[in-house]
Structure formats: structure tokens, C-alpha cells
Amino acid sequence: MTSGLAHYLDVATRFQAERADAPVWLKRLREEALRQFERQGLPTPRDEEWKYTSVAPVEARPFSLPRELVGSADVAAEVARLSSAGPRLVFVDGRLDSSLSVLGGLPRGMTLKPLRDALRDDEAVLAEVLGQRARAEAHPFVALNAALLEDGVFLRLGRGVRGEAPVQVLFLSRAGGEAVLSSPRVVVVAEEGSEATLVETYAGAGASFTNTVTEVTLGDNASLNHVKLQVEGDAALHLGVLHSRLGRDSRFASHAFNLGAALARNEVHAAFAGEGGDCTLNGLFVGQGTQHLDHRTDLDHAVPRCTSRELYKGVLDGRAHGAFHGRVRVRENAQRTDARQTSRNLLLSETAQVDARPQLEIFADDVKCAHGAAVGRLDENALFYLRSRGIDRAQAEQLLTHAFASELVRAVPEGNVRARVEAMLALKLPGAPRLEVTA
Amino acid sequence: MALLSVRNLHARVGDKDILKGIDLEVGPGEVHAIMGPNGSGKSTLAGVLAGREAYTVTQGEVSFDGQDLLSLPAEKRALAGVFLGFQYPVEIPGVGNLHFLRTALNAQRRSRGLEELDAMDFLQLAREKAKLVQLDTAFMNRSVNEGFSGGEKKRNEIFQMAVLQPRLALLDETDSGLDIDALRIVAGGVNALRSKERGMVVITHYQRLLDYIVPDRVHVMAAGRIVRSGGRELALELEEKGYGWLGLEQAKAPKEARS
Numbered sequence A: 001m002t003s004g005l006a007h008y009l010d011v012a013t014r015f016q017a018e019r020a021d022a023p024v025w026l027k028r029l030r031e032e033a034l035r036q037f038e039r040q041g042l043p044t045p046r047d048e049e050w051k052y053t054s055v056a057p058v059e060a061r062p063f064s065l066p067r068e069l070v071g072s073a074d075v076a077a078e079v080a081r082l083s084s085a086g087p088r089l090v091f092v093d094g095r096l097d098s099s100l101s102v103l104g105g106l107p108r109g110m111t112l113k114p115l116r117d118a119l120r121d122d123e124a125v126l127a128e129v130l131g132q133r134a135r136a137e138a139h140p141f142v143a144l145n146a147a148l149l150e151d152g153v154f155l156r157l158g159r160g161v162r163g164e165a166p167v168q169v170l171f172l173s174r175a176g177g178e179a180v181l182s183s184p185r186v187v188v189v190a191e192e193g194s195e196a197t198l199v200e201t202y203a204g205a206g207a208s209f210t211n212t213v214t215e216v217t218l219g220d221n222a223s224l225n226h227v228k229l230q231v232e233g234d235a236a237l238h239l240g241v242l243h244s245r246l247g248r249d250s251r252f253a254s255h256a257f258n259l260g261a262a263l264a265r266n267e268v269h270a271a272f273a274g275e276g277g278d279c280t281l282n283g284l285f286v287g288q289g290t291q292h293l294d295h296r297t298d299l300d301h302a303v304p305r306c307t308s309r310e311l312y313k314g315v316l317d318g319r320a321h322g323a324f325h326g327r328v329r330v331r332e333n334a335q336r337t338d339a340r341q342t343s344r345n346l347l348l349s350e351t352a353q354v355d356a357r358p359q360l361e362i363f364a365d366d367v368k369c370a371h372g373a374a375v376g377r378l379d380e381n382a383l384f385y386l387r388s389r390g391i392d393r394a395q396a397e398q399l400l401t402h403a404f405a406s407e408l409v410r411a412v413p414e415g416n417v418r419a420r421v422e423a424m425l426a427l428k429l430p431g432a433p434r435l436e437v438t439a
Numbered sequence B: 001m002a003l004l005s006v007r008n009l010h011a012r013v014g015d016k017d018i019l020k021g022i023d024l025e026v027g028p029g030e031v032h033a034i035m036g037p038n039g040s041g042k043s044t045l046a047g048v049l050a051g052r053e054a055y056t057v058t059q060g061e062v063s064f065d066g067q068d069l070l071s072l073p074a075e076k077r078a079l080a081g082v083f084l085g086f087q088y089p090v091e092i093p094g095v096g097n098l099h100f101l102r103t104a105l106n107a108q109r110r111s112r113g114l115e116e117l118d119a120m121d122f123l124q125l126a127r128e129k130a131k132l133v134q135l136d137t138a139f140m141n142r143s144v145n146e147g148f149s150g151g152e153k154k155r156n157e158i159f160q161m162a163v164l165q166p167r168l169a170l171l172d173e174t175d176s177g178l179d180i181d182a183l184r185i186v187a188g189g190v191n192a193l194r195s196k197e198r199g200m201v202v203i204t205h206y207q208r209l210l211d212y213i214v215p216d217r218v219h220v221m222a223a224g225r226i227v228r229s230g231g232r233e234l235a236l237e238l239e240e241k242g243y244g245w246l247g248l249e250q251a252k253a254p255k256e257a258r259s
């Protein structure tokens, strides 16, 4: 068995050979992506982009591709726990489980289908967006994902369509069996004036490697709330890249929660393509044990008069390592940009670490930009206040830690989704108020 | 037997001596006032008694209800019945006032072998106690002290005291920053909590508060010592003549630092 780059090249080459009868455009896309992957290779800490995060675990063990799904009734309870009413697509060990998916009752004008079907039927729409936001030549793992392109989700919102219930996509990995590399691709096209919430949840106990890419294209005045909840198992590896392109007066909000996995890196890239856009990027990671969690953001203010708000927080305990690198570019013509980036990190142990790197590149002069990065410990004054009322130190620490993290949970706009994120957070950070009656 | 007995207490921050031999006895049912210029060590004394870890006790002892208070961490002192009303109540964003107080009350109830209160029973209790200081229930749903005005913070302190029913209340400048109406409300709350089992130490810079909360004993602190003790009339005398009358050079001690 090969390892490292050779292993992935080998796996992808065989994958493509087995799909020699795919449509020409798709074959080309996969083959070109594989070339781009080979050209870039796996990143090393010498790569500026990967300075704080080593992908050694990705190289260390071999992964196999998803296999045909035979029965997954065992995850039904997990699916119920991780979803609420509304449309959903469920993937188990990288493959669609249609029996657990719900595709009925979509609002008129909304298309939600497995990417596999869209690759067959929707070439015309996909050609404009697939691989256009997240470009294989710019990122080795985007390239690897494209080289293995097959499963995932296609969501299209027609003009003015409003999704009432959130659209939910679940990726579950099961323990036991082979370590699976899954490469989901989520493609969202929101046409003019449409509005929806999309939740991507990654969970399960498997020692999997998930390399996921999401591409969002927002038309003029469209609005998308995107929530990503990553609660994979202790042995999992997770790399995620999201790219979003915002049309004129559109709104995009990303809420990224990275709570699970041994190694997780989540990238969110947003580019303004029309004036008046509004972008919120929120993120939280909570690391314990020896977890390594990395948040990377990139905001491109390419046009005038757009607003961005970015709040990323990290909580690190044990020997966990966190990294935040957020870049905001304000291009020369992007006058009247209003951009704010905040990174706040809480270290709960002497051995936890965090690297926080804000990066502002401002080339326009008539702009409002602010950024701040902080790494700290719990406030002794607040701890003493709680303890002086009889709350012991451990519980006081839990209360304050939870309060720090929950700011991001409270920012999630949809009630059911918010409650689910809260429940997942509570598993990692006790000290959450149980349902509190209000006065 | 005294509820609180402080003997020859010395404490420092870093290498700076602040308390330089405090003796104080507070019996059940008694209200003691501690007055003194800014920087004389009043908040330090309250903080040392409540278990603030920034201070190091270098000499002396404190017994509370027969226990060695100084050997207990802050939370154990609270469970034993000590309550500190903060001069500067801390804002804690993200922690709900009600959740915080119920957590505290239930910790205290557990330590006394009582059943915990559920959210509904607690809410009823909280509503009733909030009336004592005319605290709007809207404040109970907000984060602890977040965005409260100075007066609201002080009322919240007395509200917490009313819920927790401590044996000994140390009220540190509960009057500072209050207008006369708020002062009346807060003092009314404190008076309602006077009882023959409960001791109180009321720290204030001004005698004005003592028109409303009438103390049994008055002590004057200067430069880390109690320099004079007496009855109520001592406060009036201070009001009339100022701290200078005590002839204390120390009375012009350094300006108050936030503590």
C-alpha cells in the first residue's frame, strides 16, 4: 500500500479509470483537477497557507473511497438527533442514503438533489459554477475533491424563492470497517431575491477523512444563511473549504462550528461581486485533548460599498492547538467598504495553544476597517464574583467558558438549528443553562 | 459568641502591606459600619474576608461561626454564609442573571442538605425578592450586570443577598454612585434583611448611608488599621469634622484604586 501523495494519486487515477464513460466535460474536469493536485502536492508547513496546520495525519494512513451502501438503519437515531423538520439529504460513509433523506415538500422553484443526479442532468447550470468558485489550481484539497467529484448536493433557489424550513445536509461516518475518504461537493445557486438556510452537519464515530468543498453563488439581493456543524469523532480528519460569491445587495452569513475531529481545518472564502453586499462570517472551535483545529477565512472586498462582519472564537483546553488566520482584502476601487474582523481565543490550560493571525490588506482610502485579535484566560474577577456566591471554581469556569462560546450560538438565526448547535456544544462544554424559565 | 472575629489581621498585595493589624468582632444581629478615607483598606478587608485571592494574609486569624475562615476558598465561605456586596459588581456577558443566581442558591442548598429549587420555584422566589429593591424583572433575564447602571448594579447586589440569605453580609460601598431615591431603596432592602441571626458590615465613605441604615457600632479605618471605634455618634462626628479631625496623617492616604 502506498502512502502520502502517491496513495492519493493512485486512488484518484483508479477512480477516474472506473468512470471512463462519464460525460466528456466531467471527465475533463476530474482529470484536470488531478493534474492540479499532483502539481501542488500535499502542503507542508513551509507553505505560508499551512504554517500552523500540519496535514501529516492525512499522509500517514491510507484511506479508501466510499463503497456501495448496504443498509444504514443503524444511523436512523443519529439522523433524527441531528436534524429537524424540512428537506434533508443524508450521506453515510460518503454515499447517499435515500431512505433517510427527505426531498418532498420543497417550495416551488427550489431544486434539491444529489449532485450525482445533477452531474447527469444539469450540465448547463453546473458549468457556470462548478469549480468556478473553488478553483482546483488554487488549493490542493479542492483539487483532490474535484478529482474525486461524484457525490454531494445541488441546491438551486429560483428567483424570489424563499425556503421556509432549513435545508439540511448530513454526512455521517460509521465506526469500524475501512477508513473512508469522502469528497462531498455542495453546490448552491441562489438566484435573484431568493432566500434560504442551509445546514451542513458532519458527524459520526468513524476514523474517516472528509475533504469537503462548498460553492455558493448568490444572485442580486439573494440571501443565504449557512451553518456548518462539524462534530466528527476523535479519530476523524476533516478539511472543508467554502467559497461564496456575493451578487449586488446580497447577504451571506456563515456560521462555522468545529467541535469534533482530531484534525479539522475549515476555510471560508467570500468575494463581493456586486455593490451593497453584506457578509457575516462567524466561527467557533472548541478543542480538547490533542485536537488540532484551524479556521481560515478570506474576504475579498473587490467592489465598493460592501459590509463584512467577522467574529471567530476559539476555546482550547488540554493540549489542543488552534489556529485562526483571517485575511481581509480591500481592493483599490472598493471605496466605502465597512469591514470588521474579531478573533478572540480562550486558553483553559497551560498546554493549550493558539495562533491568531489577522491580516488586513487595504488598498482603498475611503474605508472603515477594524480588526482585533486576542488570546486570553478566564477573567479572575468574574470567577471570583461567581465563587463569592457559592459556585465552585470548576462550575464557575464552565459557566464563563460556555458564556464565551455561546455568543456564536446565539447568532445562529434559525431556532431548531440553534438548539441543535447548542446541544452539541453542551456535550463539549457543560455549564450550559438547562432550559431556563424567564421572568 | 461572636459571629465574626478578626484578630490582628495583616494582608498585602504583592509586596505592599495594606492591612496592618485589624481587630473586629461582629455578633449576630449586629450592624457594624466601617468608614474611612479612600485607600484606607476597607475594600481590602472585605475582599480578604470573602476570599479574594489577590491578597496574601501575612498574620492574624479570622473565625466565622467557630470556623477558621481563612482556610476556606471563596466558594466555601459563601456556603458557610458569607456574602460580599461588591463595590464594583462584575459584568458577565453571556451568563444570565437568573441562571447564575439559581446555580448559586442551589449550590448553597445542596451544601445544607436541602433540595434544589427547580426553575419555576426559583422564579417565584426571585420575583418576590426583587420587589424588596424594586428591581424590574427584566433585569433578571439579562446577563449578569451587563449594561446595568451603577444604581441597578447595587440593587442587584442586594437582590442577590435577599435570595441567598447569608449569615454575614459585607456590603462594600453599596451607597456609592446612588442618587437619594436609589439610596433609600437600597437601604430599605438592607434594613428588611436585618435580623437577629444575621451580622452586617456596612462599608461606606459617607455618613449619609448611616442615616438610613443605623449601625450598632462605627469603626474608622485609616492606613490599614481601625483607628477609632464607637457608637453611632462617631459617624456624626466624622461628618461634621471630616477625617482630618482624627489627626491622622495617614488619612491623606493614596487615592482609592479600583479593587
Ligand SMILES: Nc1ncnc2c1ncn2[C@@H]1O[C@H](COP(=O)(O)OP(=O)(O)O)[C@@H](O)[C@H]1O
Binding pocket: B013, B016, B018, B036, B037, B038, B039, B040, B041, B042, B043, B044, B045, B054, B254, B255, B256, B257, B258, B259
Ligand atoms: N489589587 C491591588 N493591587 C495593588 N494595590 C491594591 C490592590 N487593591 C488595593 N490596593 C491598594 O491598597 C490600598 C487600599 O485599597 P482599598 O482596600 O481599595 O481601599 P478603600 O476601599 O478603603 O478605598 C490602596 O492604596 C490601594 O491602591
Ligand SMILES: [Mg+2]
Binding pocket: B042, B043, B044, B087, B172, B173, B256
Ligand atoms: Mg473601596
